Amino acid sequence: MSTRPICVLVGAPGAGKTTVGTALAEALGVDFRDTDADIENLAGKPIPEIFVDEGEEHFRTLERAAVAAALASHAGVLAIGGGAVLAEENRAALIGHTVVHLSVELPDAVKRVGLGAGRPLLALNPRATLKHLMDQRRPLYAEVATATVVTDGRTPEELAAEIAALLKP
Numbered sequence: 132m133s134t135r136p137i138c139v140l141v142g143a144p145g146a147g148k149t150t151v152g153t154a155l156a157e158a159l160g161v162d163f164r165d166t167d168a169d170i171e172n173l174a175g176k177p178i179p180e181i182f183v184d185e186g187e188e189h190f191r192t193l194e195r196a197a198v199a200a201a202l203a204s205h206a207g208v209l210a211i212g213g214g215a216v217l218a219e220e221n222r223a224a225l226i227g228h229t230v231v232h233l234s235v236e237l238p239d240a241v242k243r244v245g246l247g248a249g250r251p252l253l254a255l256n257p258r259a260t261l262k263h264l265m266d267q268r269r270p271l272y273a274e275v276a277t278a279t280v281v282t283d284g285r286t287p288e289e290l291a292a293e294i295a296a297l298l299k300p
């Protein structure tokens with residue numbers, strides 16, 4: 132039987148998709164799934180190693196498959212990779228889903244990602260790269276989102292409670 136996520140979280144690196152998604156799933160008593168973790172499990176190695184060994188294009192191919200699979204089979208809270216919205220195929224697949232954009236401005240995003248450890252795209256000059264990624268992707272997050280939650284200066288627990296309230300019928 133096909134099923135669908137209660138909620139899909141999108142947003143820039145450091146928006147808190149994994150952290151808030153985990154807290155939200157716990158608050159709702161459902162499973163949390165993250166396409167970044169799915170890709171790592173499938174590839175048998177961390178994302179930075181996939182980028183080094185096979186390149187970003189291969190990672191994006193794995194990501195499109197992971198997004199399609201998770202949207203079709205996961206019934207809980209789903210986080211998708213920060214760059215997943217770059218693919219038109221993923222944006223089209225999100226139509227009809229409840230998609231929450233966790234928005235974050237540059238200062239909080241920089242604080243949260245630190246030196247970019249574990250984030251291959253941010254390995255060099257994290258602040259400038261993050262600014263460029265965020266400027267490029269802001270319209271794409273807005274395009275797919277059915278709701279936007281501002282995360283700056285808020286704790287993951289506050290954000291999880293706010294999203295849980297939004298999801299109530």
Ligand SMILES: Nc1ncnc2c1ncn2[C@@H]1O[C@H](COP(=O)(O)OP(=O)(O)OP(=O)(O)O)[C@@H](O)[C@H]1O
Pocket residue numbers: 142143144145146147148149150151167212213243244250282285286287290
């Ligand atoms: N609202 C918040 N306030 C303070 N710190 C936060 C908040 N949300 C997340 N963090 C911290 O920021 C870091 C990045 O969060 P997280 O990994 O959840 O982001 P992400 O959106 O999943 O990023 P990525 O796109 O790289 O997967 C973590 O160390 C986390 O503890």
Ligand SMILES: O=C(O)C1=C[C@@H](O)[C@@H](O)[C@H](O)C1
Pocket residue numbers: 143144167178211212213214215249250251252264
């Ligand atoms: O912003 C991005 O393009 C990325 C974000 C992470 O979630 C991972 O999907 C990967 O590091 C790429």
Ligand SMILES: [Mg+2]
Pocket residue numbers: 148149150165167210
């Ligand atoms: Mg994450």
